[in-house]
Amino acid sequence: MEFDPFLLARLQFAANISFHILFPTITIGLCWVLFYFRLRYTLSGDKAWEYAYFFWVKIFALSFALGVVSGITMSFQFGTNWPGFMERAGNIAGPLLGYEVLTAFFLEASFLGIMLFGKDRVSNRTHLIATALVAVGTSFSAFWILSLNSWMQTPSGYRIEDGVFFVESWWAVIFNPSFPYRFAHMLNASLLTAAFLIMGVSAWRALKQVDGPATWKVMRTGALMAAVLAPLQVWIGDMHGLNTLEHQPAKIAAMEGIWETEKNAPLTLFGFPDEDARTTHMAIKVPGLASLILTHEWEGELKGLNEFEGEHPPVAPVFWAFRIMVGVGMLMVLVGWWALWRLFRDREESSSAHPWLLRAMSIMTFSGWVAVLAGWYVTEIGRQPWIVDGLLKTSEVVADHSSATVAGTLFGYVLLYAFLLVAYIAALRYLATKPARSLSLTPQQLAMDDARTEGDA
Amino acid sequence: MDLGYWLPLFFAGAMGLALLIYVVLDGYDLGIGMLLPFASDPEKDVMVAAIGPFWDANETWIVLGVGILLIAFPRAHGIVLTSLYLPVTIMLMGLILRGVSFDFRVKAGDQHKAMWNRLFALGSLVASVSQGWMLGAYVTGLTGDATSTLFAVLIGLALPALYIMLGAAWLLIKTEGELFRKAARWGQLAVWPMGAFLLLISIATPLVSQTIADKWFTLPNAIGLMPIPIATGLAWAGLIWIFNSHQILDNGYGWLAFLALIVICVLAGIGLAYSLFPDVVLGQLSIWDAASATESLLFTFWGAVIALPMILGYTVFIYRVFRGKATHLSYE
Numbered sequence: 001m002e003f004d005p006f007l008l009a010r011l012q013f014a015a016n017i018s019f020h021i022l023f024p025t026i027t028i029g030l031c032w033v034l035f036y037f038r039l040r041y042t043l044s045g046d047k048a049w050e051y052a053y054f055f056w057v058k059i060f061a062l063s064f065a066l067g068v069v070s071g072i073t074m075s076f077q078f079g080t081n082w083p084g085f086m087e088r089a090g091n092i093a094g095p096l097l098g099y100e101v102l103t104a105f106f107l108e109a110s111f112l113g114i115m116l117f118g119k120d121r122v123s124n125r126t127h128l129i130a131t132a133l134v135a136v137g138t139s140f141s142a143f144w145i146l147s148l149n150s151w152m153q154t155p156s157g158y159r160i161e162d163g164v165f166f167v168e169s170w171w172a173v174i175f176n177p178s179f180p181y182r183f184a185h186m187l188n189a190s191l192l193t194a195a196f197l198i199m200g201v202s203a204w205r206a207l208k209q210v211d212g213p214a215t216w217k218v219m220r221t222g223a224l225m226a227a228v229l230a231p232l233q234v235w236i237g238d239m240h241g242l243n244t245l246e247h248q249p250a251k252i253a254a255m256e257g258i259w260e261t262e263k264n265a266p267l268t269l270f271g272f273p274d275e276d277a278r279t280t281h282m283a284i285k286v287p288g289l290a291s292l293i294l295t296h297e298w299e300g301e302l303k304g305l306n307e308f309e310g311e312h313p314p315v316a317p318v319f320w321a322f323r324i325m326v327g328v329g330m331l332m333v334l335v336g337w338w339a340l341w342r343l344f345r346d347r348e349e350s351s352s353a354h355p356w357l358l359r360a361m362s363i364m365t366f367s368g369w370v371a372v373l374a375g376w377y378v379t380e381i382g383r384q385p386w387i388v389d390g391l392l393k394t395s396e397v398v399a400d401h402s403s404a405t406v407a408g409t410l411f412g413y414v415l416l417y418a419f420l421l422v423a424y425i426a427a428l429r430y431l432a433t434k435p436a437r438s439l440s441l442t443p444q445q446l447a448m449d450d451a452r453t454e455g456d457a
Numbered sequence: 458m459d460l461g462y463w464l465p466l467f468f469a470g471a472m473g474l475a476l477l478i479y480v481v482l483d484g485y486d487l488g489i490g491m492l493l494p495f496a497s498d499p500e501k502d503v504m505v506a507a508i509g510p511f512w513d514a515n516e517t518w519i520v521l522g523v524g525i526l527l528i529a530f531p532r533a534h535g536i537v538l539t540s541l542y543l544p545v546t547i548m549l550m551g552l553i554l555r556g557v558s559f560d561f562r563v564k565a566g567d568q569h570k571a572m573w574n575r576l577f578a579l580g581s582l583v584a585s586v587s588q589g590w591m592l593g594a595y596v597t598g599l600t601g602d603a604t605s606t607l608f609a610v611l612i613g614l615a616l617p618a619l620y621i622m623l624g625a626a627w628l629l630i631k632t633e634g635e636l637f638r639k640a641a642r643w644g645q646l647a648v649w650p651m652g653a654f655l656l657l658i659s660i661a662t663p664l665v666s667q668t669i670a671d672k673w674f675t676l677p678n679a680i681g682l683m684p685i686p687i688a689t690g691l692a693w694a695g696l697i698w699i700f701n702s703h704q705i706l707d708n709g710y711g712w713l714a715f716l717a718l719i720v721i722c723v724l725a726g727i728g729l730a731y732s733l734f735p736d737v738v739l740g741q742l743s744i745w746d747a748a749s750a751t752e753s754l755l756f757t758f759w760g761a762v763i764a765l766p767m768i769l770g771y772t773v774f775i776y777r778v779f780r781g782k783a784t785h786l787s788y789e
Contacts, residue, residue, distance in 0.1 A: 058564060061560055062557075062560040062561070062564055064513070065513070065556050065557050065559060065560045066556075066557055068513055068516065068517075068556060069516075069549075069552055069553040069555075069556035069557060070553065071520070072516065072519065072520055072549060072552060072553075073549045073553065075520050075523050075524060075527070076523060076538060076545050076549060078527060078534075079523075079526075079527065079534045079535055079537070079538030079539065080538045080539060080541075080542050080545055080546070083534070083535025083536070083538065083539050084535070086527055086531040086532075086534050086535055087531055087532050087535050090527070090528075090531025090532075090534075090749055090753075091531075091749050091750045091752075091753040092753070093527075094527055094528035094529070094531055094749055094753060094757070095528055095753050095756050095757040095760075097524060097527060097528065098524055098525070098527075098528040098757045098760065098761070099757070099760050101517070101520055101521050101524045102521075102760050102761060102764035102765070102768070103760070103764060105517045105520055105521075106514060106517050106521075106764075106768045106771075106772070107768075107771075108513075109513035109514040109516070109517045110513075110514040110768075110771050110772060110775050111771070111775075112513055113509070113510030113511060113513070113514070113775055113778075113779065114510075114775065114778060116509070116510070117509060117510050117779070118510075118778055118779075121778050121779065122778055164750075166750050166752070166753075167750070167752055167753055167756070170756055399535075399539045399542075400539070401539070401542060405542065405543070409542075409543075409546045412546070412550060413546075413550075416550055416553060416554070420553070420557060423557070423561055423565065426565065427560075427561055427564045427565045430564070430565060430566050431564060
């Protein structure tokens, strides 16, 4: 059976970017959490915060390393898989990627060394600043790459000459219409991912009874973040949806499984979209709700997929990914509020006090990953068949490799990534279960430890 | 001033500089990766500690190098990377394995440490060989015929030798005692294959490329270029001297070896740049043909002019913070 090299190139890129995004998603958010831990320690001198910092900085470093190496892959894959994209849109994509390297990559990679090993070599203040710089670097990185991604979704500020894009206004390119929404949505997603990660791992430690005072401080930090940021994400997501409706109606139609243009459109909660039959089988619908959510009016008109026939994205993956994202998001709101209510009301720090909550939190450890991947599938598959929405088709820019070459390397990547993912989760589990000196001490031991390691911090 | 002329030139220079810095900096940590199997277990920890604070930033230089290729010369980026698809993919897998092994070897359980050490060494070797392969294929104009493949294999073997030298020289700076003596021994051994490969490449390059031969062996250019091979030869002789002299090593001048290697890399870089210029894909595409639109280059130019000195500044700061011997820097 001969595979389509175009499909294989897309699969390979998807495999690479899906693996890659897992790690920046953690590090962008986690670094600000680390900065908070470091700040709390600096202000209060409470060793628990310092222990929290040095426990989580290890996980940060591990995630960062995976992000760096898979990110290097990305910088090459633009050329190896989509050379036409750089030839046609290089005038716009190039500088945005360039600014990411110049303003973010070196900053993060350089000051990470100080975060990890510099405690005894630089002043307390320099160490705090180094942490802040890495956090700023990760957010800068997100800024530029999301600007480019958003430009591909909602291009503006350009002109086209002989099929090649030229810049008319950098301001309009960088702050293109979907960028503010996508940037806010992704930054908040990173913070949420980090919140559920730190909550989940702390809950796991409590269940395994290797917890200490720092574990509960971290858990409460995560609970507070989740309880505030999860509902905020629902609101940002709603705004982002309205923006998508304005600029990419075909994507919205696929997300909602709307085939015919209609007013008072029903919301399909569940169903099986069928592109050949151009209908959604076994659909469970709520009358008028899609119009209400997307236009904020009962009588709002939504365009159907049939208006974009031949030029709309594959419906089922977008439809399903969207439901997974929203479903996980709702769970996050519930667990976030539950955790906030229980952990701040009942201050007893033992696993017997919160048996069900701790289990729920540890199950949700990687919920951020699921939601983020699903969300990216919605937006990226939802942009197809275009690579630059409405202007340049993905099939026009693919590299001319034999399907055997692409299939072979794809197989290699998938194997490697599966191995690394297993290793990553195993390492996290190992770190989480290890009764680290730092996190497992009782207050009395802490006092003793303080005396023993006086001058250490 | 004609920006359409000068900006591609500026970016070609910046790209060359970024890749040169990459070779020196990631070269030493890849080299240490390849030397890892020859050290005892406690020594392995010190070797990793000697590169721990630096490797992330070191690797970023290749992202900048490829980034500039992509930003400034997008057409060349497509041609180069699609032609080098296979070695690039293999290199990336090597870099991935190596980069994550740094962290996994201390964060996974002790029973897995030996496996991650092996993967670290393997990844370093694979990345180094495939970088040499890429360089060889690139210098011969990406033609992919038998001669250029053979040439690529040659450089594929030479580059790891250079990296091992850089690694050994870095260990002279960062270690002491038994490991220091081992590093000196490694340098004494590796300097010979490195020299042999340098010589072979210098002979082979003009043979596989008529364009390059014409540039080097026509008068009066040939005379003006003589200092490059002569200085390279002297630096190489200096390396042998340094690695074999107890006086130099025992009195703390081991860093001279690293300096001599930087000199060799800079000279090789100048030679390479002279051979290729003004093409970004030899015989196919000049830097001006491949360049992005001037307004795009100008926008990136201002960013680069501001950011690059800052990057160099804090890189120096980081190296100052972590100066001295890497004895018990815990990497967990």
